[in-house]
Amino acid sequence: MKYFLMIFALAATSLVSAQQSTGSIVGKLTDQEYNNEPLAFANVLIKGTTLGATSDFDGLFEIANVEPGTYTVTFSYLGYETVEIPNVTVEAGKVTSLNVPMSASEGVALDEVVVTTVARKDSEVALLLDQKKAITLETSIGAQELARKGASDAATAVTKITGIAKEEGSDNVYVRGLGDRFNVTTLNGLPLPSNNTSKKNIDLSLFGTGIIESIGIDKTYNAQNYGDFGGANINIVSRNYTGSGFLELGVGSGANTAALGADEFYLYDGPNFTGFYNKEISNDPFNNGFDTSWDRETRSTPINSNISLKGGDSYNIGENSRLNFFAVGSFSNGNSYREGLNQGAPNLGTALPNSEFDYQKYSYTTATTLMGNVGLRLGSANDIKYNFLMLNNSEQKHEEFNGILDREDDAPNGGGFIQRNTFERTTLIVNQLLGNHDISDSFEVNWGVGYNTVENLIPNRRQNILLPYTNNDPEGPKSFRLVSAASANHRFFQELTEDEIAANLSTTFKFKKNEEDGFDGKFTIGYNGRFKNVDFEATQFNYQILNVANQPFVDPYNIDAYFDEYGPDSGFWQIRTFRGTASTEGSLDPQTYGGEQQINAGFVTLEYKFTPKFTLFAGARGEQINQTIEWSTVIQGDDSNELDTFEFLPSLALKYELNDKQNLRFAASKTYTLPQFKERAPFLFQEEINQDTQGNPALENSTNYNVDLRWELFPSSSELISFAVFGKYIENPINTFLIVSAANNLSYANTGDSATAFGAEIEARVDVFENERETAESMLTNRLSVGGNVAYLNSNQKLDYQKVSEETDFAAAFTNTEAPLQGASDFIFNADVSYYTEFSDTKNLRTTLAGNYFSDRIYALGSTGRGHLVDRGFVTLDFISALELGEHFGIGMSVKNILNPLVERVNENAEGDLDMENPAIPGFLEGGPVTALSYKKGVDFSLSLSYKF
Incomplete structure (x- = not known):
C-alpha cells in the first residue's frame, strides 16, 4: 500500500x-x-x-x-x-x-x-520516423500497418519482425532463436503475467489487432525496462479511442480440416460451451461420490465460431479537457483433432522406444475477452487512463493412447489402452492506472500502477489405464488385472492463483535547448516494482486396483459399467490420495507450493546528442530480487527455499546517422534470466503422457552479456533494408534436461558455467509498386509490398553433470559435453506479400500471404546415452484477406497452416562430442533418431463478417 x-x-x-x-x-x-x-x-x-x-x-x-x-x-x-x-x-x-x-x-x-x-502510435509514417530517430533497436508496428498487412493478432504481427518465429503449440514467440524464458511481455509498459503456468509470457494471439494501438519490439536492453531480459521486450500499447462514437459487431465461423475429417468427434461429460466450467471435489470422495462419467461421448459437427462487439466515444469537458472510452467483448471457440505417434525415450542398445502409442487427441477450446479503457485529459498536459482486461481461456481435450506402455513390463506386446480427459481453464484479469504529466517544456512525470491476477484450474482430470488380460494376447479382452500403479486410474484437481502488483514511476529532465526548440540532452530517473504472491494446491484420487485374481473384463469405452457394478465395497478397488486412504490422518490435505516474489528496482538514463549525427543513450539499473518458495508434498515433505540476489545492470546505445537515409547503431548491456516459480517448485507435474516435469529449488539466475551492431537503410517512406550482427555470453545458463531416474522425468538446472550465442539478421521491406489513380471523387491507391527477413544463430554451451549433481538434488548424465542452447533454432525465415487496393473512398481489399520457417531446436538436452530431444523445423503458410464494402460492412477470410506440415519431436541418436568420462552413462544409443511425438494439425479456415453502426 x-x-x-x-x-x-x-x-x-x-x-x-x-x-x-x-x-x-x-x-x-x-x-x-x-x-x-x-x-x-x-x-x-x-x-x-x-x-x-x-x-x-x-x-x-x-x-x-x-x-x-x-x-x-x-x-x-x-x-x-x-x-x-x-x-x-x-x-x-x-x-x-x-x-x-x-x-x-x-x-x-x-x-x-x-x-x-x-495517436502517434497508430501512424505508420510517424512510427517510421520514430524508428529512424530511435537510438535503441526498437521496431514498432502501428494500427495502420497492421490493417494494411492483414495481421489479425499480436502473434501474427510480431512474426513480421526479423528473427521472430512462433512456438509450436502456442503463440509464444522465439526471438533470435531464444525462447519463452528469455523474453518479456508488457502492456502499456507494465509487466503482464502469463495465461499458461508452463510459460513465462502471455499468449500473444489473445490480443486481437482491434484492441491494439501499436506493438513495440525492443531487442536491445534499456535500463528503464526490467532486467529479466535476454531476447526482446514486447510491449503492447492498448487502443485509446478519441474519435466520435462508433459501435461495431463482428461474427465469424470456420473449421479445421483434421477435425472435420475425424470419423467421430469425441469429448466427455462435464465442461460446458462457454469455457467457464469448474468442478469442486466431492463431499464423499473415498466412496466414489463423483457424478461425472469416465467415458467419452460423441459431439456434434466441430464447427468453430466467434462473435465480437466493440465501441467507443469521447466527450469534451469544458474547453480544455476531454473524456474518452473504448470497450470490446468477444468470444470464440475452436475444435481440433490430431492423430499420430507418441513414444517414450528409447531403450539403450536396441533404440526401441520404451513406450509406443498410436495417439488421438480431440480438443475444444474457448477464448473470452473483455477489454475496456477510460481516458481523461485534464487541460492539455495531463493524461490519466484506466485499462481493464479479462481473458478466460479453456481447453477440453479427450486423448486416447493404444499400444505398448512399457516394453519390459506393461503390455510389452501391445494392446495397452490409456484414456485421459482434461479440462484446463485460465482466467487472467489486468487492471492498470496510468498517468502522464508535462510539468514544463523541460520536465515531465510518468507513472503507472497495475494489479494482475491469474487463476489456473484443472478440475476433475480423469485417467484410465487398461491392459490385456494376458500379455501374450494383445488383441484379447482388457482388464485392470495387471495394472499395478495406484495412480494409473485417477481423478485430479488443481488450482493455482497468482496475484501481482506492479508500479512504474519516472521523471525526465531535458536540458541544452537547441536551435530547433528541442533539447540535446535528457536525463531520466525512476523506480519499478513487482510484488507477486503464488498459491498452488493439487489433490489426486487414485483408484488402486485390489483382488487382482478376480478382476473382470472391462470395455475401454464403457468404464462406467465397471464402477457401477463393482462399487467401493466390492473389494475390487479402493480410493487413496498420495497421502493415504480414508483412514489415514490428513489424507485429504492437498500437496501445495506457494511463495512471494519481490523486485525493487531503480534506474537512471542519459540521452545526449553530441552532434546532429551522433547520439548516446546510457543507463544503469539496480534490481533487488527476492523469491521465496514453500512446499508440502509427499515425496519432498514440508520445506522452503529462498532466492535472494542483487543485479547491477549497465546499458549503452550509440547511434550515428551516416546520412538522411542510413543509420549505424551499437548497443551493449548486461541483463539476467530469472527462473520461474514452476521451475523452482519441487512438484511433479504430470501434464502429458510420457512427459512429466518437476521443479528444482536450487535453480539460480543466469547472467546475460549482450552486444548488437546494426546498419539500416530507408530507401523510401515504407521501405527498409538492414543488416545486424549480435552476440550473447550467458553465465550459468538454464536448460531443461532429463533426470537420471527410473521415471525419466524432466527438470530444470543451471547445466554449465557458460554459453555463447552469435548471429546475424538481414531484413528487407520493399514496395514492388505503389500507384494512385484519379476518379471523379478521389485518388485511389494500389500497393503491392514484399517483406522478408532471415536470422542465423550459432549457440554453444558447456554441459557439466558434476555441477548439476553438486548444486541440486538431481543426478544428470548429459550424453554430450557441449550442446546448442535449449529452444534455439539456427535459422529463422519470415516472408510476406501484401496487396492493397481501393475501389472507392469506402471500399478496399487487403490480402496477405505470410510464410514462416524455423530450423530444428532442442526441446530437452540428451541424457544417459541418448541424443537430444529435438523439435523438427517446418514451414507454415497463412493467407488472410479483408474486404471493406462501404462505411458499414466488411468481410474477412483466412486460411492458416495451408501446407499442413508434419509436426515432429525426435530423440536423436548420440553423436558428436560424447561425454565418455561420465560414470552415470551406461552406454550410447546407436542407430537413427526415434520419433517421440508426431502429428499434423490440419488446415484452419474461417470467414468473418462485421457491421459498423
Missing part, C-alpha cells in the same frame, strides 16, 4: 503544477512531375509562426512541439506551385498527417490532400 500512496502523492503534485503539452504534424510530399516519387528538400511552414521543417530524401517531414490549435500550413519548392492547406487541426498528444502531392505546372486541389489525425 505504501507504494500506491507514494505514486498517487507524486501524481497529485504534478497535476497542480502542470502546463501545456503539444502535438505534431507529419507527412509525405510527392512529386507529380515524376510519377509521384518522394519530393526531397521542400519547405514546410506553419503560417504565422516560426515553426517549420524540410522534407528528407523520402519526402518525409515532421514539425514537433506544436501548440494545440488550428493552423494554415504552406508547402513550397523552387519551381513548383506553393500549396497552402488551411484549417489544419493539431491536438495535444496527437499526430496530424498531411500527405501532399506537388506540381510545377498547376496547384493542387484540396481534395487531393490526405489529412488524418491519430
Whole structure:
C-alpha cells in the first residue's frame, strides 16, 4: 500500500503544477512531375509562426512541439506551385498527417490532400520516423500497418519482425532463436503475467489487432525496462479511442480440416460451451461420490465460431479537457483433432522406444475477452487512463493412447489402452492506472500502477489405464488385472492463483535547448516494482486396483459399467490420495507450493546528442530480487527455499546517422534470466503422457552479456533494408534436461558455467509498386509490398553433470559435453506479400500471404546415452484477406497452416562430442533418431463478417 500512496502523492503534485503539452504534424510530399516519387528538400511552414521543417530524401517531414490549435500550413519548392492547406487541426498528444502531392505546372486541389489525425502510435509514417530517430533497436508496428498487412493478432504481427518465429503449440514467440524464458511481455509498459503456468509470457494471439494501438519490439536492453531480459521486450500499447462514437459487431465461423475429417468427434461429460466450467471435489470422495462419467461421448459437427462487439466515444469537458472510452467483448471457440505417434525415450542398445502409442487427441477450446479503457485529459498536459482486461481461456481435450506402455513390463506386446480427459481453464484479469504529466517544456512525470491476477484450474482430470488380460494376447479382452500403479486410474484437481502488483514511476529532465526548440540532452530517473504472491494446491484420487485374481473384463469405452457394478465395497478397488486412504490422518490435505516474489528496482538514463549525427543513450539499473518458495508434498515433505540476489545492470546505445537515409547503431548491456516459480517448485507435474516435469529449488539466475551492431537503410517512406550482427555470453545458463531416474522425468538446472550465442539478421521491406489513380471523387491507391527477413544463430554451451549433481538434488548424465542452447533454432525465415487496393473512398481489399520457417531446436538436452530431444523445423503458410464494402460492412477470410506440415519431436541418436568420462552413462544409443511425438494439425479456415453502426 505504501507504494500506491507514494505514486498517487507524486501524481497529485504534478497535476497542480502542470502546463501545456503539444502535438505534431507529419507527412509525405510527392512529386507529380515524376510519377509521384518522394519530393526531397521542400519547405514546410506553419503560417504565422516560426515553426517549420524540410522534407528528407523520402519526402518525409515532421514539425514537433506544436501548440494545440488550428493552423494554415504552406508547402513550397523552387519551381513548383506553393500549396497552402488551411484549417489544419493539431491536438495535444496527437499526430496530424498531411500527405501532399506537388506540381510545377498547376496547384493542387484540396481534395487531393490526405489529412488524418491519430495517436502517434497508430501512424505508420510517424512510427517510421520514430524508428529512424530511435537510438535503441526498437521496431514498432502501428494500427495502420497492421490493417494494411492483414495481421489479425499480436502473434501474427510480431512474426513480421526479423528473427521472430512462433512456438509450436502456442503463440509464444522465439526471438533470435531464444525462447519463452528469455523474453518479456508488457502492456502499456507494465509487466503482464502469463495465461499458461508452463510459460513465462502471455499468449500473444489473445490480443486481437482491434484492441491494439501499436506493438513495440525492443531487442536491445534499456535500463528503464526490467532486467529479466535476454531476447526482446514486447510491449503492447492498448487502443485509446478519441474519435466520435462508433459501435461495431463482428461474427465469424470456420473449421479445421483434421477435425472435420475425424470419423467421430469425441469429448466427455462435464465442461460446458462457454469455457467457464469448474468442478469442486466431492463431499464423499473415498466412496466414489463423483457424478461425472469416465467415458467419452460423441459431439456434434466441430464447427468453430466467434462473435465480437466493440465501441467507443469521447466527450469534451469544458474547453480544455476531454473524456474518452473504448470497450470490446468477444468470444470464440475452436475444435481440433490430431492423430499420430507418441513414444517414450528409447531403450539403450536396441533404440526401441520404451513406450509406443498410436495417439488421438480431440480438443475444444474457448477464448473470452473483455477489454475496456477510460481516458481523461485534464487541460492539455495531463493524461490519466484506466485499462481493464479479462481473458478466460479453456481447453477440453479427450486423448486416447493404444499400444505398448512399457516394453519390459506393461503390455510389452501391445494392446495397452490409456484414456485421459482434461479440462484446463485460465482466467487472467489486468487492471492498470496510468498517468502522464508535462510539468514544463523541460520536465515531465510518468507513472503507472497495475494489479494482475491469474487463476489456473484443472478440475476433475480423469485417467484410465487398461491392459490385456494376458500379455501374450494383445488383441484379447482388457482388464485392470495387471495394472499395478495406484495412480494409473485417477481423478485430479488443481488450482493455482497468482496475484501481482506492479508500479512504474519516472521523471525526465531535458536540458541544452537547441536551435530547433528541442533539447540535446535528457536525463531520466525512476523506480519499478513487482510484488507477486503464488498459491498452488493439487489433490489426486487414485483408484488402486485390489483382488487382482478376480478382476473382470472391462470395455475401454464403457468404464462406467465397471464402477457401477463393482462399487467401493466390492473389494475390487479402493480410493487413496498420495497421502493415504480414508483412514489415514490428513489424507485429504492437498500437496501445495506457494511463495512471494519481490523486485525493487531503480534506474537512471542519459540521452545526449553530441552532434546532429551522433547520439548516446546510457543507463544503469539496480534490481533487488527476492523469491521465496514453500512446499508440502509427499515425496519432498514440508520445506522452503529462498532466492535472494542483487543485479547491477549497465546499458549503452550509440547511434550515428551516416546520412538522411542510413543509420549505424551499437548497443551493449548486461541483463539476467530469472527462473520461474514452476521451475523452482519441487512438484511433479504430470501434464502429458510420457512427459512429466518437476521443479528444482536450487535453480539460480543466469547472467546475460549482450552486444548488437546494426546498419539500416530507408530507401523510401515504407521501405527498409538492414543488416545486424549480435552476440550473447550467458553465465550459468538454464536448460531443461532429463533426470537420471527410473521415471525419466524432466527438470530444470543451471547445466554449465557458460554459453555463447552469435548471429546475424538481414531484413528487407520493399514496395514492388505503389500507384494512385484519379476518379471523379478521389485518388485511389494500389500497393503491392514484399517483406522478408532471415536470422542465423550459432549457440554453444558447456554441459557439466558434476555441477548439476553438486548444486541440486538431481543426478544428470548429459550424453554430450557441449550442446546448442535449449529452444534455439539456427535459422529463422519470415516472408510476406501484401496487396492493397481501393475501389472507392469506402471500399478496399487487403490480402496477405505470410510464410514462416524455423530450423530444428532442442526441446530437452540428451541424457544417459541418448541424443537430444529435438523439435523438427517446418514451414507454415497463412493467407488472410479483408474486404471493406462501404462505411458499414466488411468481410474477412483466412486460411492458416495451408501446407499442413508434419509436426515432429525426435530423440536423436548420440553423436558428436560424447561425454565418455561420465560414470552415470551406461552406454550410447546407436542407430537413427526415434520419433517421440508426431502429428499434423490440419488446415484452419474461417470467414468473418462485421457491421459498423
